[in-house]
Amino acid sequence: MRLYVDAAARAVALEEDVADVLGSSYREVSVQVPLRRDDGSLLVAHGYRVQHNGARGPYKGGLRYHPEADLDEVRALASLMTWKTALLDLPFGGAKGGLQVDPRQLSEGELQTLTRKFALSLSHVLGVYRDIPAPDVNTNAQVMAWFMDAYSGRHGYSPAAVTGKPVDLGGAPGREAATGRGLVYVLEAAARRWSWDLAGRRVVIQGFGNVGSWAARELVTLGARIIAVSDVGGGIFNDNGLDVERVVEAVAAGGSVADADVGYTKVSNEELLTLDCDILVPAALGGCITAGNAADIRASVVVEGANHPVTPAADDVLADRGIRVLPDILANGGGVTGSYFEWTQNIQQFQWKEDRFNAELRDRLDRAVNEVAAYAEEHACTYRLAAYSIALERVARAVRLRGYV
Numbered sequence: 001m002r003l004y005v006d007a008a009a010r011a012v013a014l015e016e017d018v019a020d021v022l023g024s025s026y027r028e029v030s031v032q033v034p035l036r037r038d039d040g041s042l043l044v045a046h047g048y049r050v051q052h053n054g055a056r057g058p059y060k061g062g063l064r065y066h067p068e069a070d071l072d073e074v075r076a077l078a079s080l081m082t083w084k085t086a087l088l089d090l091p092f093g094g095a096k097g098g099l100q101v102d103p104r105q106l107s108e109g110e111l112q113t114l115t116r117k118f119a120l121s122l123s124h125v126l127g128v129y130r131d132i133p134a135p136d137v138n139t140n141a142q143v144m145a146w147f148m149d150a151y152s153g154r155h156g157y158s159p160a161a162v163t164g165k166p167v168d169l170g171g172a173p174g175r176e177a178a179t180g181r182g183l184v185y186v187l188e189a190a191a192r193r194w195s196w197d198l199a200g201r202r203v204v205i206q207g208f209g210n211v212g213s214w215a216a217r218e219l220v221t222l223g224a225r226i227i228a229v230s231d232v233g234g235g236i237f238n239d240n241g242l243d244v245e246r247v248v249e250a251v252a253a254g255g256s257v258a259d260a261d262v263g264y265t266k267v268s269n270e271e272l273l274t275l276d277c278d279i280l281v282p283a284a285l286g287g288c289i290t291a292g293n294a295a296d297i298r299a300s301v302v303v304e305g306a307n308h309p310v311t312p313a314a315d316d317v318l319a320d321r322g323i324r325v326l327p328d329i330l331a332n333g334g335g336v337t338g339s340y341f342e343w344t345q346n347i348q349q350f351q352w353k354e355d356r357f358n359a360e361l362r363d364r365l366d367r368a369v370n371e372v373a374a375y376a377e378e379h380a381c382t383y384r385l386a387a388y389s390i391a392l393e394r395v396a397r398a399v400r401l402r403g404y405v
């Protein structure tokens, strides 16, 4: 994804010395996390925390548990967080963590032990004003609670050291839904600028975890029709619209969306991406829209719930075809914005009610959309180039002011 940054660096005429600093990570930590499994066997998981740039504030970014979470992926995602926090004008830098494991193969006890060991192996580079993890793929509020508890055992009670926690432990009411709900706030703000009505729009969502499921629920409230969703187990399609709450229930019961057996047509993840629809929301993993399938995408708007779902080659194809893309650093920025609210409230030991949280979230995301849209109009460029350019200029200013170069 370096290509997106390079294009923005050219667009804003980024000075070479700053580009040199931003072209690599500040710190990359690689740890070994051995786990004695319930059956007596030994699992040796490898974990990473990459801190890309902290010029604008403490490092911030999620923790992903996935068998393919390697250093290259975590490094790219850490840099994405630097641009995302800058675009949203949050006082954070960018980081990401990954643990190379499939949590679905672990018992709850194993998951807790592994999480605690991972937290302790990274704790020397983390902290309320140093680096604050949050949930990402295959991690959730419970994992954050164990992580925070392990960290606190070593450093003293530190709820602000981790965000996305359960509400009972200082989590912000609204944070769990914030990425998916925020994605819809971003879409609404963009749609207003395009004089585009969302009611009745046909929506396809890949990934029905935290981001995809909350985006679906929020879109339904606007009168949009969710015609297909998928997860790692496959997808379901119904042109008249899915009953989203039923799908949510099927998944909450431990199944796949493909198990929501109410007469819907089964579709593969590949087929799902090219279904005829108005809005496509990739909300699973990166790299699903490539040069190989971009010409077949039939949506008129792609909203990037996932990080890096569209490869640069595919992005060019979508732009040439006039398909609008709301880029990840804008579209899924509701999550880290919600984390910012949680962090500030933990530091001050108070809590907003969820309606206040949502109103502030909408306000910040509206502002970011309007900045990106205005920049794109002024420079006749894509929203992605506009978003990266704004972010890059902000980070570059901070790098100079901090005296990094």
Ligand SMILES: NC(=O)C1=CN([C@@H]2O[C@H](COP(=O)(O)OP(=O)(O)OC[C@H]3O[C@@H](n4cnc5c(N)ncnc54)[C@H](O)[C@@H]3O)[C@@H](O)[C@H]2O)C=CC1
Pocket: 062, 135, 136, 137, 138, 139, 179, 206, 207, 208, 209, 210, 211, 212, 230, 231, 232, 233, 269, 283, 284, 285, 286, 305, 306, 307, 332, 333, 335, 336
């Ligand atoms: N959770 C958050 O606050 C944020 C998440 N994101 C990004 O959103 C995306 C989704 O994250 P979450 O919803 O948190 O994760 P999650 O773990 O809650 O859900 C992931 C979903 O994707 C599905 N999935 C996994 N592999 C798949 C595949 N190969 N094909 C189709 N579906 C697949 C899973 O079955 C699940 O439904 C990721 O790219 C993540 O980095 C971005 C910003 C914040």
Ligand SMILES: O=C(O)CCC(=O)C(=O)O
Pocket: 060, 061, 062, 063, 084, 132, 133, 134, 135, 136, 163, 164, 307, 332, 333, 335, 336, 337, 339
């Ligand atoms: O909430 C956060 O701090 C980070 C969320 C995240 O990892 C992301 O936006 O990709």
